[in-house]
Amino acid sequence: MAEKEVLGTDMPRAAIDKFVAPVQRFLKVESTAGIGLIVVTFLALLWANLSNETYNAFWHLPFDFHIGSWSLGKALGDHAPSIGWLVNDALMTIFFFSVGLEVKGEIVQGELHDVRKALLPILAAIGGMIFPALIYLILCPGEAHHGWGIPMATDIAFTVGCMALLGSRIPHGLRVMILTLAIADDIGSIIVVAVGYSSGVQWSALAIAAIFLFLTWLSFKVGIRNLFVHGVLAIVAWFCFVQSGVHPTICGVIIGLLTPVTPMVAKTYMDRLIVTVGDAVKENRPMTNDQRKEVLDMLERTSRESGSLQGRLNTHLQPWVNFVIMPLFALANAGVVIEPKAISAVTFSVALGLLIGKPLGIFLVSFAAIKAKICRLPNGVNWRILLGGGMLAGIGFTMSLFVASLAFDDPAHAHFLAAAKVGILSGSFASAILGVIYMKLISKPSAAAEVPAGPTE
Structure with missing residues (x-):
């Protein structure tokens, strides 16, 4: 029972979840x-x-x-x-x-x-x-x-x-x-x-679009995580395609x-993080609110990027x-x-x-x-x-x-x-x-x- 409490399986659910959950299940049905x-x-x-x-x-x-x-x-x-x-x-x-x-x-x-x-x-x-x-x-x-x-x-x-x-x-x-x-x-x-x-391809507009697509690839390659940057590059490339005729x-x-x-996030880093957090929980180390928030933020970020x-x-x-x-x-x-x-x-x-x-x-x-x-x-x-x-x-x-x-x-x-x-x-x-x-x-x-x-x- 203690394990369930640690894992958070008994977290209280908001009242609206009773109405939202059936809709979510319906939307996941293939048909x-x-x-x-x-x-x-x-x-x-x-x-x-x-x-x-x-x-x-x-x-x-x-x-x-x-x-x-x-x-x-x-x-x-x-x-x-x-x-x-x-x-x-x-x-x-x-x-x-x-x-x-x-x-x-x-x-x-x-x-x-x-x-x-x-x-x-x-x-x-x-x-x-x-x-x-x-x-x-x-x-x-x-x-x-x-x-x-x-x-x-x-x-x-x-x-x-x-x-x-x-x-x-x-x-x-x-x-x-x-x-x-x-x-x-x-x-x-x-x-x-x-x-x-x-038809009627405007090669100059297509060339500019190719430059922004290259910048998009490069931003992915170097590990830029900011979706706003990717979004701006994508919109400019899309606009150039509109102008190009393609x-x-x-x-x-x-x-x-x-x-x-x-x-x-590399798997080795995730494994180390899980072990570190797991050891801290098992040993019941005292943590301040700021420390708890920092750990949870790190877990959330790692979970998202895993x-x-x-x-x-x-x-x-x-x-x-x-x-x-x-x-x-x-x-x-x-x-x-x-x-x-x-x-x-x-x-x-x-x-x-x-x-x-x-x-x-x-x-x-x-x-x-x-x-x-x-x-x-x-x-x-x-x-x-x-x-x-x-x-x-x-x-x-x-x-x-x-x-x-x-x-x-x-x-x-x-x-x-x-x-x-x-x-x-x-x-x-x-x-x-x-x-x-x-x-x-x-x-x-x-x-x-x-x-x-x-x-x-």
Whole structure:
């Protein structure tokens, strides 16, 4: 009992904790972010179809920021800021920063660290990007061909939500493979945005951005801990990207990849500190209030810096990304008037790219790689289950909407954008519904973990 008192397990809880704790538990459920996106998507559709004028007018409301005589609007020039711009170019940079943090963690310590383990998901992701793009270009070769990148993406939040709903019907091997595939898919989508949807590059602005990115790397390298310094460098680099013509979200990805994974405090120092404090507690040495505060401050600082900056930032950002930024993006971009003229070849090309191209590309490339003995299926996964995983990966949504907004950003192509949105929504929801039904039919909860692996040759 004395140990419990020392460790503080019986610390009194504030009355508000009784109300906050259930909310915190709910927000940690994997399917919650996906459910939130579905709700916001329907709200956007409802708003756009009831009053499309107010929907469009709201997101085009001017947004500006002043410091003395300096104005963000004047500084951006042709990029006149609006509420929609704030969401798509500013807040989405934070989303892509979190993607960069996630990718950095996976490359250094996660599934992408071991090339042999990551090879199958990476190859599958490539197949899951090429086939949808080919289907789009075959079905839509004319003026709207610029939208080839729209059906290439996988939405992690929706896909994870669907897998959470399926529970033990999803073998652990498939869950890891699909998550790794989605991360590799994100990397591919970032490359697509950088290469396919950046035009009129201002090299001088990009060079200045590169200087500030180098300073960011250098500040991490020398161990500067002040996040204000990193934040200022990041904002200046982002502003230069806006001016350069390269989409500013790429800046967020790069800074995420630069963020260190190594803890600031060495393990040997932490071990010595724990032993020192432990000895002081055991010996019950008398300490003044100032000494106690100094020890506790040291423990708090050491605890904070014993983890990596990448992990700490990723943990703090995830709730904001999942429950603020992504829902705002969906609200700003998912609204489209559902009417016959909004359905065209673009709609079918995007929907079929997600619904058929994704699972087909993932399955065929995986099949070819395994037959060629380059890699093998994960434990507990056979060919039928792999096909179901490919179907769930056909949920494009967030990234697809983002690419669509870049592909058809010309007002003259507004009808293509509307058609693409209908295709994204219909293709993503069809992939989710059919994927969940298919997995429920072919995988039993009790046997999900014991499904024999598919042939490896």
